[in-house]
Amino acid sequence: MPQNIVVIGAVALGPKAACRFKRLCPEDNVIMLDQSDRISYGGCGIPYYVSGEVNNLEELQMTPYHTIRDADFFRVNKDVKVLSRTKAESIDRQNKKVRIKNLITGETSELPYDKLVLAMGSSPNRPPIEGLDLEGVHTCTTLEDAKAIREAVAGGSVNGAVVVGGGFIGLEVAVSMADMWGIKTSVVEIADQVLPGFLGKTMVKIATNDLIKNDVDVFTNEKVVRIEGENGKVARIVTDKRTIEAELVVMAAGIRPNSELARDAGLDVNERGAIVVNDRMQTSDPDIYAGGDCVTVPNLVTGKPGFYPLGSMANRQGRVIGTNLAGGDARFPGGVGTWCVKLFEQNAAGAGLTLEAALREGFDAVNVHVEGFDRAHFYPEHTVMALDLVVERPTRRVLGIQGTSGLGDALVARINAVAPLLQSKPVLEDISNLEVAYSPPFASAMDIVNTVANVADNVLAGRNHALDPEEFAVLWANRNSGEYTFVDTRIAANAQALVEKYPGQWNCVPLEEMEQRINEIPSDKTVVLICNTGLRSYESQLIMNRHGRKSLSVQGGMASVLKQGGEV
Known part of the structure; x- marks a missing residue:
């Protein structure tokens, strides 16, 4: 008898899990539902649509072969039924049914399931401040958000913009405003630095200076008190230290897991609200799977719960879930938090722990910083790249790596070389002797990733003060x-x-x-x-x-x- 698989959420993980399962079990039934009409899109591309680097919003929904991934696409090409503009209101675990509501007609009904997938993603934080409902105040997590912001800046009425939050999305949006549209842009971050928890103090100064040099004001250690408007439209933002005039405000002050449905159904969630899953991506109910922005998985450096709202991770988890729905035994052990972000002249990337994070976790750690060429020094085209390596003193274990560079692809290549090793507790010698591809147009004979480990060795040995x-x-x-x-x-x-x-x-x-x-x-x-x-x-x-x-x-x-x- 065919199985009934119900997938709640149709952006990243949901479609991946549904399609993987259907490839393995084509005779079974899959229903995927989402509250929006726009499904299966690349959310991480939103800042680049805002900037104009991506021309059409539909491009974020397209396959590599320029087919729009809408409900008809999944029905015809994947044999997956999609219920758009449909909300899952509750889960009856005992009778294995999901109560749903059609958001257009208001009609409610029930969907029976044999296995259920929770792919609800996350929502932007909305701090309790006055003025969030003014015209011109936006978040930047959905295609509807992207369209509204793009229309506002393209209309020519925005002279000043404020981005609240200095994380990945916040900085990408700020760069889009200032670089592509020439809008005077400010970033307000409540923490003492941008990219808090991701960049150490040396690297964050490089990233911050890159923003400031390109006419983005950066205000850290600063809290938004209220947003003021005139005639119903945003006019300025007031912090605990200053007032900034703005016709556009983008709220990018972090996200929270969409886990209310799971919590109300009695599934285990952690103190942050993220759904707890095992390495097969099963929740505390073995017939219910979950992944993406709404779950917690282990941090493979610290061994503690981690939270990684990344589209790449959601897609990998979706494949694991699809395999296991079909009776397989795929595993997702966790992550080390590998990331990258495009700024102006500089790009930043990293994996694992910063020095500050390592010290908070109780490691006796040291950070070393190097600047070196990303290609052979005699090759005509080369730039100076910066790398930081975080190392535990007693064990020589490598805990993390971060970097900045004018060439993002060259930087990401170095971070990606080290990131997979971090879960195996590598020591300095593993990085010092790491084999990387070499030819003068691509690297130095002694690559900078080897060099940073050698410098750390000299520091630990007391040769380099x-x-x-x-x-x-x-x-x-x-x-x-x-x-x-x-x-x-x-x-x-x-x-x-x-x-x-x-x-x-x-x-x-x-x-x-x-x-x-x-x-x-x-x-x-x-x-x-x-x-x-x-x-x-x-x-x-x-x-x-x-x-x-x-x-x-x-x-x-x-x-x-x-x-x-x-x-x-």
């Missing part, structure tokens, strides 16, 4: 204290401008001359060594170590200082 760019900035700002001497180890021509600008404070002793001129450097002060990327200053530090001299080498060198907006 490192100073991160933020610490350097503090020391340089207090250079008149008399405790430190600043020595530029680049060739004289590269250092000359700063030597002339700061006579007696910025000194140049090139690496090639360090051994012979070391006595020119005061021995009663800590020496701060700096170069372009950190390599020459480290080599100089080795010389100073042999002479028993105390020194600090600036990680990432001038490349990182300047990317962060340093004033030297």
